[in-house]
Structures are given as structure tokens and as C-alpha cells.
Amino acid sequence: MPVLTRLIPSPVVVDIRPGALDDLASVLADQRISQSGRLAVAISGGSGARLRERLSPSLPGAEWFEVDGGAIDDAVRLADAVKGGRYDAVVGLGGGKIIDCAKFAAARVGLPMVAVATNLSHDGICSPVSILDNDAGRGSYGVPTPIALLVDLAVIREAPIRFVRSGIGDAVSNISAVADWELAHRVNGEKVDGLSAAMARQAGEAVLRHPGGCGDDAFLTVLAEGLVLSGIAMSIAGHTRPSSGACHEISHALDLLYPGRAASHGEQVGLGAAFATHLRGDHEGSRLMAGALRRHGLPVVAQEIGFGDDEFVRAVEYAPRTRPGRYTILEHLELPPARIKEAYAEYVASVGG
Numbered sequence: 001m002p003v004l005t006r007l008i009p010s011p012v013v014v015d016i017r018p019g020a021l022d023d024l025a026s027v028l029a030d031q032r033i034s035q036s037g038r039l040a041v042a043i044s045g046g047s048g049a050r051l052r053e054r055l056s057p058s059l060p061g062a063e064w065f066e067v068d069g070g071a072i073d074d075a076v077r078l079a080d081a082v083k084g085g086r087y088d089a090v091v092g093l094g095g096g097k098i099i100d101c102a103k104f105a106a107a108r109v110g111l112p113m114v115a116v117a118t119n120l121s122h123d124g125i126c127s128p129v130s131i132l133d134n135d136a137g138r139g140s141y142g143v144p145t146p147i148a149l150l151v152d153l154a155v156i157r158e159a160p161i162r163f164v165r166s167g168i169g170d171a172v173s174n175i176s177a178v179a180d181w182e183l184a185h186r187v188n189g190e191k192v193d194g195l196s197a198a199m200a201r202q203a204g205e206a207v208l209r210h211p212g213g214c215g216d217d218a219f220l221t222v223l224a225e226g227l228v229l230s231g232i233a234m235s236i237a238g239h240t241r242p243s244s245g246a247c248h249e250i251s252h253a254l255d256l257l258y259p260g261r262a263a264s265h266g267e268q269v270g271l272g273a274a275f276a277t278h279l280r281g282d283h284e285g286s287r288l289m290a291g292a293l294r295r296h297g298l299p300v301v302a303q304e305i306g307f308g309d310d311e312f313v314r315a316v317e318y319a320p321r322t323r324p325g326r327y328t329i330l331e332h333l334e335l336p337p338a339r340i341k342e343a344y345a346e347y348v349a350s351v352g353g
Helices: 018-031 047-058 072-082 096-109 154-160 159-188 195-207 218-238 248-255 265-279 285-295 309-322 331-332 337-351
Strands: 013-017 039-043 063-066 088-094 113-117 127-132 137-142 150-151
Touching: 013 018, 013 218, 018 113, 018 150, 018 154, 039 072, 047 063, 047 088, 047 137, 047 159, 047 248, 047 337, 063 088, 072 127, 088 096, 088 218, 096 113, 096 127, 150 154, 150 195, 150 309, 154 218, 159 195, 159 218, 159 248, 159 265, 159 285, 159 331, 195 218, 248 265, 248 309, 248 331, 265 285, 265 331, 265 337, 285 337, 309 337
Parallel strands: 013 150, 039 063, 039 088, 088 113, 113 150
Antiparallel strands: 127 137
16 A cells, blocks of 8 residues: 655744743754754844844854845845855745845745744745835745744744734634635635645634734644744645635725725734634634634724725725735625625624724
8 A cells, every 4th residue: 555645834943932942953953954053144123133142142153134114125135146146045034024125035045044034914924925115016035934933922022012913913824724625616616725725724723813902822722833834834735825805805905095004914914814703604604703802902893093984995906906816705705896895884783894
């Protein structure tokens, strides 16, 4: 009988705990990622610069590169600076923009990438995608999954709480994204990877149902693990389907239609997920999701992120155009603006907005 198996792209190291940052050098040496200590460390000018002072004594062989922003040009400049430096790995030390730039730069020069997250704002900390600004707005670039991921919960607690809240919204939105994926399978025969879907959905469910709060290590651990599992789920599937459905289409539409006014990614996709769940007819699930988001301080109606009802309706109508070819509840229903407005009013009444 043949033995069937599959190889899953995933980090060699996932270290989530208070104090993980102080052990960065030893973890990389123990795992043979960088025994020489020759690392190219990408940081921001804010929290990254402060952490450089803390880490420099334990990383004497590292060279530090300050990244100005989260654009494709920033990532290319980082790659050019790192190229030819004979480094063992590229380390992205910071938030989502720094990690995405470091992932792209490492892929460009053919080096493994180590993600050291200083906040938990979204699932990009372990995903095979870099989200970078470009001349057309924002693009998604395929990259290898980080070879190692470290999350120091003490550092996470020092970051503004809005970053944790954003991560909660991104994790919970998986539940809606997977439901859209399964809808596409039923209607169009789109292939669903069962392992990928299970990982993404359970990551969202674990965050949704955990009784802890944003300041609890137990909850932050579950949130960090959920974001890691989301990233691995995308690696397994080979695309973003496990974590991106109507919820993300609505968020992209808000970004495009109202530039400069958009809320955080996690806030928008969390709201989008709760509304999409309502559109799917799962009103109990929508209320459960909205209740969890509200408990953690996230918005559940458009007015709470500064948009009027008509503006939100316009975004929902426009949303399918942001991801041509992706089939979600929005493409399935094809609601005209008047019906979207009615459905949104029903949703607001249902969740107590």
C-alpha cells in the first residue's frame, strides 16, 4: 500500500511567549538558521530603533537597515542594500509593513526570512504574501513563508491596543472567508482544501470564543497562534482564499473609495465579516461575531468607523470589483443598492448598532 503524504510550508520555529525577543540569537543558532550571527535586520524608525538598542549587544554580527515605509520601492531598496552582504537571513523586526518589506526583500535576494512581530495587527506575520503599496494603490506579492517567527508577548502589550484589536478582526474574519470559499465550491465547483479551511476556520473560532481580553497573555497567545495558523493555511492553499472573502472585498472597497478615511484593516474586515455572515442568512452567527468584536472594542456598524450608511452601501456594491474572479456571498446575491441598504438596516437592528 503506498504511503501518501504532503509537505506543508511552515516555519521551523514558532516562539510565542513573554521574553521571546531576548532569546532571538540563541533560537536562530540552535535551529541552525544563523550560527554565525550574520543577519540583516530591517526595522522602522520608531519602535524598531528602540528595540535595536536592546538587541544590539546580543546580535554583534547583525547589520541594521531602517525601512521608511511599506511601499514596493522600500522593499526593493532593502533588497538592494542586503544583496551581496553574505548574510544568513533577513530579520523583519516590527509591525506589518516592516515584516512585509523584509519578506519581499528576502525572497528577492534568496535568503530565509525571520519574522519578529512587535504587534498582532493582521495575519501577515506568517503568510506567504507581502502587501505593499504601489503606483496602482496596493498589491499582493507572493513570497516564501518565514522560516521562523517570534512573538514576545511583553512587547505586544507595549504596543497600542488598536493593533491587537485589528488582529482580532482579521482572525475572526476567517470564519466568513471560509464560508465564502465553501459557497464557491457548492455553486461553482471551486476546489476547497479541507486542511487549509479547517486551520483557518479554527483559528478564527478560537479567537471568537476565547473569554480573555486584549491584555491577557492567554488571549494574546491564542490570537498570535490564530494569526500564525491563518498564514500557514494560505501557504497550504497556495492563495489567500482561507482568509479573504466578502469581508476583505468590503474592506478593499472602503480603502479605494474613501482613501485617507479608512479604519484599520482588522476593524474593516471584522465589520465586513459580521455583515457578510448576516447576508448569508446566519443571523445567530452574525450576532455572535458582532458581540465578540464589540466586547474587544471593535466596531460593528459603519458609523463607528466614520462612514455613513449610504457610504457603506456604496462600498458593498463596489466590493466585488476589487477581486475579479473571486466568488463570495456578494457575487452570489448580486444585490442592487436598494436591497443592500435594506439588508444593512436589518443587520444594524439585529446586532444592536
